[in-house]
Amino acid sequence: MSTFRRSVEYILRNAKLLLSNLDDDKIEDICKEFLKARRIFLYGAGRSGLVAKAFAIRLVHLGLQAYVIGETITPPVREKDLVVVISGSGETIPSVMTADIDKRMGARLIAITSKRDSKIARRADLPVILSVDLEDKDRSKLAPLGTIFEASSWIFLDGLVARLMEMKGEDEERMKERHATLQ
Amino acid sequence: MSTFRRSVEYILRNAKLLLSNLDDDKIEDICKEFLKARRIFLYGAGRSGLVAKAFAIRLVHLGLQAYVIGETITPPVREKDLVVVISGSGETIPSVMTADIDKRMGARLIAITSKRDSKIARRADLPVILSVDLEDKDRSKLAPLGTIFEASSWIFLDGLVARLMEMKGEDEERMKERHATLQ
Amino acid sequence: MSTFRRSVEYILRNAKLLLSNLDDDKIEDICKEFLKARRIFLYGAGRSGLVAKAFAIRLVHLGLQAYVIGETITPPVREKDLVVVISGSGETIPSVMTADIDKRMGARLIAITSKRDSKIARRADLPVILSVDLEDKDRSKLAPLGTIFEASSWIFLDGLVARLMEMKGEDEERMKERHATLQ
Amino acid sequence: MSTFRRSVEYILRNAKLLLSNLDDDKIEDICKEFLKARRIFLYGAGRSGLVAKAFAIRLVHLGLQAYVIGETITPPVREKDLVVVISGSGETIPSVMTADIDKRMGARLIAITSKRDSKIARRADLPVILSVDLEDKDRSKLAPLGTIFEASSWIFLDGLVARLMEMKGEDEERMKERHATLQ
Numbered sequence: 047m048s049t050f051r052r053s054v055e056y057i058l059r060n061a062k063l064l065l066s067n068l069d070d071d072k073i074e075d076i077c078k079e080f081l082k083a084r085r086i087f088l089y090g091a092g093r094s095g096l097v098a099k100a101f102a103i104r105l106v107h108l109g110l111q112a113y114v115i116g117e118t119i120t121p122p123v124r125e126k127d128l129v130v131v132i133s134g135s136g137e138t139i140p141s142v143m144t145a146d147i148d149k150r151m152g153a154r155l156i157a158i159t160s161k162r163d164s165k166i167a168r169r170a171d172l173p174v175i176l177s178v179d180l181e182d183k184d185r186s187k188l189a190p191l192g193t194i195f196e197a198s199s200w201i202f203l204d205g206l207v208a209r210l211m212e213m214k215g216e217d218e219e220r221m222k223e224r225h226a227t228l229q
Numbered sequence: 230m231s232t233f234r235r236s237v238e239y240i241l242r243n244a245k246l247l248l249s250n251l252d253d254d255k256i257e258d259i260c261k262e263f264l265k266a267r268r269i270f271l272y273g274a275g276r277s278g279l280v281a282k283a284f285a286i287r288l289v290h291l292g293l294q295a296y297v298i299g300e301t302i303t304p305p306v307r308e309k310d311l312v313v314v315i316s317g318s319g320e321t322i323p324s325v326m327t328a329d330i331d332k333r334m335g336a337r338l339i340a341i342t343s344k345r346d347s348k349i350a351r352r353a354d355l356p357v358i359l360s361v362d363l364e365d366k367d368r369s370k371l372a373p374l375g376t377i378f379e380a381s382s383w384i385f386l387d388g389l390v391a392r393l394m395e396m397k398g399e400d401e402e403r404m405k406e407r408h409a410t411l412q
Numbered sequence: 413m414s415t416f417r418r419s420v421e422y423i424l425r426n427a428k429l430l431l432s433n434l435d436d437d438k439i440e441d442i443c444k445e446f447l448k449a450r451r452i453f454l455y456g457a458g459r460s461g462l463v464a465k466a467f468a469i470r471l472v473h474l475g476l477q478a479y480v481i482g483e484t485i486t487p488p489v490r491e492k493d494l495v496v497v498i499s500g501s502g503e504t505i506p507s508v509m510t511a512d513i514d515k516r517m518g519a520r521l522i523a524i525t526s527k528r529d530s531k532i533a534r535r536a537d538l539p540v541i542l543s544v545d546l547e548d549k550d551r552s553k554l555a556p557l558g559t560i561f562e563a564s565s566w567i568f569l570d571g572l573v574a575r576l577m578e579m580k581g582e583d584e585e586r587m588k589e590r591h592a593t594l595q
Numbered sequence: 596m597s598t599f600r601r602s603v604e605y606i607l608r609n610a611k612l613l614l615s616n617l618d619d620d621k622i623e624d625i626c627k628e629f630l631k632a633r634r635i636f637l638y639g640a641g642r643s644g645l646v647a648k649a650f651a652i653r654l655v656h657l658g659l660q661a662y663v664i665g666e667t668i669t670p671p672v673r674e675k676d677l678v679v680v681i682s683g684s685g686e687t688i689p690s691v692m693t694a695d696i697d698k699r700m701g702a703r704l705i706a707i708t709s710k711r712d713s714k715i716a717r718r719a720d721l722p723v724i725l726s727v728d729l730e731d732k733d734r735s736k737l738a739p740l741g742t743i744f745e746a747s748s749w750i751f752l753d754g755l756v757a758r759l760m761e762m763k764g765e766d767e768e769r770m771k772e773r774h775a776t777l778q
Contacts, residue, residue, distance in 0.1 A: 050256045053391030054248050057384050058241055065237050073233045092408075093286055096279040099484045100379070103276055106485050107374070115592070116665075118465045118480045119472050122592040140689065186401040188391050191290070191408070196283070197384055201240050204380060208236030208371050218369040225275075225374070226481070226488040282667045289668050297667045298775070299482075301648045302655050305775040323506065409664070409671040416622045419757030420614050423750050424607055431603050439599045458774075459652055462645040466745070469642055473740070552767040554757050557656070557774070562649070563750055567606050570746060574602030574737050584735040591641075591740070 049188070056188040061198040064178040065205070076172055077209050079154060080110065083128030087153070089115040089144045090132035093196045098132050101203040107221035108210055115144060125152035132199055133157070134192040136164020145169045158202070160195045176202060232371070239371040244381040247361040248388070259355055260392050262337060263293065266311030270336070272298040272327045273315035276379045281315050284386040290404035291393055298327060308335035315382055316340070317375040319347020328352045341385070343378045359385060415554070422554040427564040430544040431571070442538055443575050445520060446476065449494030453519070455481040455510045456498035459562045464498050467569040473587035474576055481510060491518035499523070500561040502530020511535045524568070526561045542568060598737070605737040610747040613727040614754070625721055626758050628703060629659065632677030636702070638664040638693045639681035642745045647681050650752040656770035657759055664693060674701035681748055682706070683741040685713020694718045707751070709744045725751060 047055075080086060086105055090098035098114065105112035113120040115129075123129055129148040133141040136159035145155055145166055157170035160177045167173040176198045185194075211217070230238075263269060269288055273281035281297065288295035296303040298312075306312055312331040316324040319342035328338055328349055340353035343360045350356040359381045368377075394400070413421075446452060452471055456464035464480065471478035479486040481495075489495055495514040499507040502525035511521055511532055523536035526543045533539040542564045551560075577583070596604075629635060635654055639647035647663065654661035662669040664678075672678055678697040682690040685708035694704055694715055706719035709726045716722040725747045734743075760766070 048253050048256065048392070049395050050260075050388045050392040051249075051253070054384055054388040055245075057387055058245050058248075062238075062241050065241075066234075070231050070234070073231065077233075093283045096283045100276045100279045102484050106487060112485050114484045117483050117485070118468050119478050119483070120592050121472060121590060139692065143688065187394065189387070190390070190394065190401040190404055193387050193390075197380075197387060200383055201237055201380055204240055204372070204376050205233045205237040207373070207376075209231070209233040211370065211373065212232050218373040221373055224487060226486050285667050289670060295668050300666050300668070301651050301663045302661050302666070303775050304655060304773060322509065326505065407670060409669050414619050414622065414758070415761050416626075416754045416758040417615075417619070420750055420754040421611075423753055424611050424614075428604075428607050431607075432600075436597050436600070439597065443599075459649045462649045466642045466645045553760065555753070556756070556760065556767040556770055559753050559756075563746075563753060566749055567603055567746055570606055570738070570742050571599045571603040573739070573742075575597070575599040577736065577739065578598050584739040587739055 053188040056184060057193060057197050060178055060180060060189070060194050061201055064176055064194070064198050065202055067178065068174075072172070072174070073206070073209065076156060076174065077206060077213055079128055079156060079172065080105070080210055081213060083154065084126040085128070086110055086112045087115050087120070087123055087127060087129045087148070088112060089129065089141060091138045091140055093192060094132040094134060094199065097196055097199045097203065098130065100200060101207070104203075104207045107224050108207065108214060108216055109224060123148045123151050123153045127153040128156065129153045130156045130158065131166055133164070133166050134160050134195040136161040136166035141166055158199055174202070236371040239367060240376060240380050243361055243363060243372070243377050244384055247359055247377070247381050248385055250361065251357070255355070255357070256389070256392065259339060259357065260389060260396055262311055262339060262355065263288070263389075263393060264396060266337065267309040268311070269293055269295045270298050270303070270306050270310060270312045270331070271295060272312065272324060274321050274323055276375060277315040277317060277382065280379055280382045280386065281313065283383060284390070287386075287390045290407050291390070291397060291399055292407060306331045306334050306336045310336040311339065312336050313339045313341065314349055316347070316349050317343050317378040319344040319349035324349055341382055357385070419554040422550060423559060423563050426544055426546060426555070426560050427567055430542055430560070430564050431568055433544070434540070438538070438540070439572070439575065442522060442540065443572060443579055445494055445522060445538065446471070446576055447579060449520065450492040451494070452476055452478045453481050453486070453489050453493060453495045453514070454478060455495065455507060457504050457506055459558060460498040460500060460565065463562055463565045463569065464496065466566060467573070470569075470573045473590050474573070474580060474582055475590060489514045489517050489519045493519040494522065495519045496522045496524065497532055498565055499530070499532050500526050500558040502527040502532035507532055524565055540568070602737040605733060606742060606746050609727055609729060609738070609743050610750055613725055613743070613747050614751055616727065617723070621721070621723070622755070622758065625705060625723065626755060626762055628677055628705060628721065629654070629755075629759055630762060632703065633675040634677070635659055635661045636664050636669070636672050636676055636678045636697070637661060638678065638690060640687045640689055642741060643681040643683060643748065646745055646748045646752065647679065649749060650756070653752070653756045656773050657756070657763060657765055658773060672697045672700050672702045676702040677705065678702045679705045679707065680715055682713070682715050683709050683744040685710040685715035690715055707748055723751070
């Protein structure tokens with residue numbers, strides 16, 4: 047089997063395994079945080095930051111007030127806001143600093159990370175641990191660096207979107223209307 | 230089964246199905262384009278643009294010269310450059326315009342889209358069609374808008390990265406050294 | 413006198429000349445548009461886009477709802493929104509397209525450009541022409557490309573901020589509180 | 596005189612005063628750093644970051660290899676690279692961290708700030724202090740927050756561009772060819 051195909055299967059298989067470990071009650075708790083938050087702030091560095099932005103777009107489609115920390119018009123985080131930080135290592139410096147400041151402001155913090163004992167996970171009100179024991183020889187060749195974590199985070203957040211749609215009574219047509227095209 | 234869980238499984242199952250349709254020879258042809266290109270330019274709008282950026286980061290890790298169209302320091306596309314445009318509909322206006330200009334400049338064009346007959350697909354030297362027949366009732370609730378295409382593109386490009394690593398003789402350690410941290 | 417010093421003086425002198433040509437009544441009309449708009453959308457390509465973003469930050473400081481077209485969480489433009497497009501040539505393709513779409517949506521359009529007869533200027537409800545007869549031999553060496561237009565736009569918009577502060581009864585302290593730090 | 600007009604004149608007058616304080620020899624030293632650097636990295640937060648990006652675009656036009664720290668494809672800073680950090684207060688946390696890391700990597704550091712005794716200024720190989728005694732009552736109304744510093748930095752860097760053009764023997768036509776349009 048080609049390396050391309052082995053890589054794709056390795057990523058999909060491990061993402062599936064990893065996401066099946068999550069607890070249904072926790073998913074419900076997380077979704078409730080989104081619906082009760084005044085505003086939602088997303089943060090991540092590098093590829094995790096791109097996953098955060100992709101989720102932010104969907105939150106806007108869902109009619110929720112979402113901001114990406116670091117973009118032009120993002121206001122400061124305040125009490126009753128929800129902050130979601132995505133960091134594979136859970137130790138990325140600006141991510142930890144963002145978490146620290148936001149906790150100090152009285153915001154709620156959801157951390158999405160692959161490390162249970164990381165700084166981000168320990169600071170979070172709701173840590174989401176996306177982690178699985180990987181067969182290590184293959185991993186570095188088929189899914190280098192944060193590949194598994196990033197792909198899993200993307201799909202994890204897409205799963206939350208489906209549940210949030212249901213909870214809010216949204217449908218695809220209305221989401222489309224909230225989508226900024228072309229520009 | 231919870232909506233979250235159904236959504237995650239739906240996305241993973243369809244991504245797997247869709248990616249298994251791809252032809253191995255085509256993957257090889259695509260990877261060769263990356264290695265012979267003078268420079269590589271990535272473009273996408275919205276969530277497809279984030280997928281493009283995530284791939285650009287990995288190309289830089291691989292030691293290839295990659296640019297994201299629309300970012301500050303991106304030079305103009307020229308002959309012998311490779312342009313990769315990601316667009317689910319294949320008709321997004323700035324994506325089509327980008328493709329047009331780049332073809333006129335004599336660049337090679339890879340289009341990643343879900344529509345075989347779209348403008349982008351027809352302009353491409355190498356079109357990659359990421360498409361699958363989806364069970365439509367579930368889709369709009371479990372994977373609204375471009376969800377399947379975007380998740381599949383992300384993993385498709387991660388698979389290319391694994392093959393490019395192999396072709397270039399790169400390993401994870403060297404890729405890590407090319408990674409800009411913190412800043 | 414050194415080239416650096418000649419350039420700085422050339423830019424400042426021409427920016428001053430150009431800005432002194434503006435009509436006070438028009439400035440008032442423009443400021444009123446900002447205060448009556450439901451939401452404000454900013455757009456520009458390249459360096460003009462950076463000027464637009466710098467202004468967006470101040471609008472947020474002023475407590476106005478501002479978005480930058482092209483950023484992650486920007487919603488679609490609707491009726492009663494105000495769109496501000498900055499384009500030196502007034503013919504930059506995505507700027508003209510943005511203007512077209514926004515007019516079709518029923519939004520109000522302010523165009524900031526150096527060309528009175530440009531597409532952008534003709535589409536605008538309120539065109540702002542930042543233009544001055546420049547001594548051409550020096551210009552290309554002391555202020556190449558859009559240098560005069562861009563510096564003038566930046567300062568023009570800073571001047572609007574001062575007037576908007578006054579009209580809204582804002583002060584520096586409150587603006588600071590609306591400023592997102594560090595993150 | 597209208598508040599708009601008073602603000603514009605206040606900004607231009609103070610920018611002029613501030614920039615006339617700079618030493619010609621220092622400008623020459625700074626320009627030489629740009630020409631001998633292997634690669635140039637720009638960084639700033641908020642509006643200072645936009646000033647940094649506007650300058651990065653011109654460095655690319657001049658045929659220099661420039662990167663904006665924080666953008667997708669930016670590689671890590673290494674020895675012989677030049678880093679330019681713009682920070683009005685000179686104490687913005689990510690700016691100071693960027694400076695620290697880059698010094699540790701053996702890069703050269705130019706800091707553009709309004710505070711002579713700031714952390715950034717003290718870490719810099721070449722600090723550029725853009726500062727002037729401002730009449731304080733008017734300032735907060737006519738040029739709130741970092742307005743004077745930001746406008747002055749923008750024009751200061753445009754002045755460097757003119758000198759760098761001359762030193763490199765570049766002209767406007769060639770700069771235009773290096774400009775990425777539309778996309």
